[in-house]
Amino acid sequence: xxxxxxxxxxxxxxxxxxxxxxxxxxxxxxxxxxxxxxxxxxxxxxxxxxxxxxxxxxxxxxxxxxxxxxxxxxxxxxxxxxxxxxxxxxxxxxxxxxxxxxxxxxxxxxxxxxxxxxxxxxxxxxxxxxxxxxxxxxxxxxxxxxxxxxxxxxxxxxxxxxxxxxxxxxx
Ligand SMILES: [Zn+2]
Ligand SMILES: [Zn+2]
Numbered sequence: 001x002x003x004x005x006x007x008x009x010x011x012x013x014x015x016x017x018x019x020x021x022x023x024x025x026x027x028x029x030x031x032x033x034x035x036x037x038x039x040x041x042x043x044x045x046x047x048x049x050x051x052x053x054x055x056x057x058x059x060x061x062x063x064x065x066x067x068x069x070x071x072x073x074x075x076x077x078x079x080x081x082x083x084x085x086x087x088x089x090x091x092x093x094x095x096x097x098x099x100x101x102x103x104x105x106x107x108x109x110x111x112x113x114x115x116x117x118x119x120x121x122x123x124x125x126x127x128x129x130x131x132x133x134x135x136x137x138x139x140x141x142x143x144x145x146x147x148x149x150x151x152x153x154x155x156x157x158x159x160x161x162x163x164x165x166x167x168x169x170x171x
Contacts, residue, residue: 037072084167116157
């Protein structure tokens with residue numbers, strides 16, 4: 001009875017994928033597109049100059065604004081929900097890299113930008129990535145939905161840091 005559909009579902013025998021950041025030691029998942037991009041194994045994706053060590057920047061494949069970049073750690077890390085307080089410096093570094101990339105592309109009004117993360121399960125790629133959009137005032141209708149502040153599917157970088165800061169108090 002228990003084995004009846006076992007043959008049809010070989011994956012069931014494997015432990016569930018653990019999305020905790022840094023798991024896997026090597027930090028590389030060959031099946032993950034952002035890991036491949038980080039290692040320059042995706043010729044279709046041009047990396048933008050990014051001075052922050054351990055991070056890469058590139059354009060979002062489906063831009064939701066005139067400027068839409070992604071900031072991604074080279075090492076594979078789980079999505080924003082799996083982050084802990086110790087990751088605050090990383091998030092800050094990603095924000096810094098996002099602002100730099102905007103400035104390099106001649107966008108300087110840093111009050112008119114939106115930076116944040118899709119809250120699981122509302123993200124298609126589990127590898128941690130920061131969305132950087134600008135100008136925020138020019139987001140199209142759909143983008144205003146997808147990257148909406150105070151929604152349960154999108155969290156701004158500032159909100160995430162606040163959340164991580166209070167996390168220890170709760171645990
Ligand atoms: Zn990855
Ligand atoms: Zn995303």
